Amino acid sequence: MIWLRVLAATISVATPISQAFAERALPLANHRAVYDLSLAKASGAKAPAQARGRIAFDFSGSACDGYVQNFRQITELQPSEGAAKLSDMRSATFEGGDGVDFRFKVETKVDNSRTEEVDGKAKKSSETLLSIDLSKPKRARLELTGPMLFPTEHLRKIVASAVAGERLLEARVFDGTGDGEKAFDTLTIIGEPKTEPPQEKAARVNALDNIRRWPVAISYFDLGKKDGQPIYVLSFDLYENGVSRALKLDYGDFVLRGDMTDLVVQPTPACNK
Secondary structure: OOOOOOOOOOOOOOOOHHHHHHHHHHOOEEEEEEEEEEEEEEEEOOOOOOEEEEEEEEEEEOOOEEEEEEEEEEEEOOOOOOOOOEEEEEEEEOOOOOOOOEEEEEEEEEEOOOEEEEEEEEEEOOOOOEEEEEEEEEOEEEEEEEOOEEEHHEEEEEEEEEEEEEEEEEEEEEEOOOOOOOEEEEEEOOOEOOOOOOOOOHHHHHHOOOOOOEEEEEEEEOOOOOHHHHHEEEEEEEOOOOEEEEEEOOOOOOOEHHHHHHHHOOOOOOOOO
């Protein structure tokens, strides 16, 4: 999943955040956002000559009821020679509010090829053990070690770190992407709070007025390879309520820019957790 993935010296669970600081953060907003993708930078023989696409993201839930995410990214890459390549990736996940259970389904299609599917569930059976049960692409059961975060739990840790004035957050993250059998080591760098008005009209809405936001960059690494180059880096402006704008997806050979074109913020269910 393209979400929230710059160089770590060591990897551990997320940087500790005091309960007092965590309680100051706003609850994550239920919202739907659309981003138009364009080519921001290209270098190297494998870089496309042109690129365009769209991301649609739908987030709902609470710490009491759990969190549902529906994500779709369509990307068309035009190489310097040959036909354009069109990819369509969809994911649907449910994450328990306590960060223990995670269900995921990911479908990926490239051009007119057969759709590849990943379907499964994961559960933390202890503080350092993650159990994964896959039904697609094949029946499999496996375990991953090390303190692990799921995507929304990771996002909440990033917001809490920003609110607390922290600038670095290290975490091992499992999001069900790829073949559903791997996790990533991540390093998040959080910048100083931004105060200037957002450029996109879609982000200039009452629901984001007076909400703090920070520039964030998340680097994703294969496990145990944090000293090398990241697989990719996702940068964006992160609002305290979890809304993101000004996306930048850095794949090494090329960078995609994501401009918010639509945003609908809905009431967040009350939760006393």
